[in-house]
Amino acid sequence: MNDPTTATGRTTWAQIGAVLAAVGASLCCVAPVLLISIGVGGAWMSSLTALEPYRPIFVVITLALLIFAGWRLYRCGPSCDSDTACARPAVKRRQRLIFWLLALLVTALLTFPWYAPAFL
Numbered sequence: 001m002n003d004p005t006t007a008t009g010r011t012t013w014a015q016i017g018a019v020l021a022a023v024g025a026s027l028c029c030v031a032p033v034l035l036i037s038i039g040v041g042g043a044w045m046s047s048l049t050a051l052e053p054y055r056p057i058f059v060v061i062t063l064a065l066l067i068f069a070g071w072r073l074y075r076c077g078p079s080c081d082s083d084t085a086c087a088r089p090a091v092k093r094r095q096r097l098i099f100w101l102l103a104l105l106v107t108a109l110l111t112f113p114w115y116a117p118a119f120l
Contacts (some may be wrong), residue, residue, distance in 0.1 A: 011072040011095065015102050018065035022109040024051075025058030062106060073099055 032049075035041070073096055 011069050011099075014065045014069035014072065015099060018062050018069060018106055019102055021058050021062040021065060022106040025055050025062055026109040026112045059110060062110065066103060066106060069099055070103075 073092075
């Protein structure tokens with residue numbers, strides 16, 4: 001994988017962290033709907049709502065990591081040598097495409113509690 005000490009590595013880890021934090025933020029809402037949709041049920045699923053008080057913390061972490069990753073991709077100056085892969089425009093475009101796809105996924109996960117009733 002990417003070296004975590006390089007600019008590309010830090011951006012990649014920020015994106016991965018943002019997705020994991022978004023999953024944590026929406027776990028109280030997404031997991032029960034997902035389990036019900038595949039036929040798994042039970043009273044124990046109500047215990048997943050115990051994660052609801054931690055949702056704002058996960059949302060803040062998610063947004064902070066997304067902002068950091070976006071800043072690294074768009075605002076940070078050239079942080080790699082001209083002979084490395086991250087200096088190529090095609091690689092930079094691919095990184096930005098992945099960033100926006102992940103941002104879309106994260107937005108869908110964070111807003112899930114508002115549109116979850118449509119699935120039930």
